Amino acid sequence: MHQLDKIKTQNLESHQGEGFMVAKLSDAIGLARSNSIWPLPFATSCCGIEFMSTMGPNYDLARFGSERLSFSPRQADLLMVMGTIAKKMGPILRKVYEQMAEPRWVIAVGACASSGGIFDTYSVLQGIDRIIPVDVYVPGCPPRPEQIIDGVIKIQELIKNESIRRRDMPEYKHLLEAYNID
Numbered sequence: 001m002h003q004l005d006k007i008k009t010q011n012l013e014s015h016q017g018e019g020f021m022v023a024k025l026s027d028a029i030g031l032a033r034s035n036s037i038w039p040l041p042f043a044t045s046c047c048g049i050e051f052m053s054t055m056g057p058n059y060d061l062a063r064f065g066s067e068r069l070s071f072s073p074r075q076a077d078l079l080m081v082m083g084t085i086a087k088k089m090g091p092i093l094r095k096v097y098e099q100m101a102e103p104r105w106v107i108a109v110g111a112c113a114s115s116g117g118i119f120d121t122y123s124v125l126q127g128i129d130r131i132i133p134v135d136v137y138v139p140g141c142p143p144r145p146e147q148i149i150d151g152v153i154k155i156q157e158l159i160k161n162e163s164i165r166r167r168d169m170p171e172y173k174h175l176l177e178a179y180n181i182d
């Protein structure tokens with residue numbers, strides 16, 4: 001397929017003619033970012049096993065440009081939290097988030113990461129959004145790989161439509177301030 005046709009199929013709003021195409025920089029960057037996400041899998045328990053399946057040949061997250069996992073927060077732009085997060089682990093998760101460069105996004109995969117799940121106890125964090133902002137929640141205990149892929153697609157849509165100025169806007173700064181994050 002011709003490169004221009006490939007871009008057209010991604011619904012990039014643009015003006016085209018013979019041998020040229022003009023589009024908004026923000027849209028082009030959104031398109032590139034959304035198809036080259038580098039996830040950091042923060043997997044602590046069973047939901048992590050579902051993610052392993054999501055990476056395997058049957059479900060193949062590579063189809064969405066996300067096969068390059070990062071185990072260093074400095075080279076990741078999507079934090080995928082999968083599993084029960086004990087309160088003791090909270091500061092470590094937060095440190096990982098803080099070490100990621102902007103722009104960064106977060107998915108809470110499964111009931112435990114989203115709300116504490118079945119572990120309504122003194123030792124378990126009742127949802128990671130108590131310590132870091134979350135962009136997409138994936139329900140289920142455990143969520144099937146299809147649901148994890150759906151969460152990644154939702155993140156792709158968010159990224160594609162996000163203004164490149166969003167991270168400098170007061171609303172975003174207020175969001176981070178609410179979490180006491182610099």
Ligand code: SF4
Pocket residue numbers: 045046047048082083084110111112113117118140141142143
């Ligand atoms: S949501 Fe269910 S499957 Fe996922 S980590 Fe919690 S208990 Fe395990």
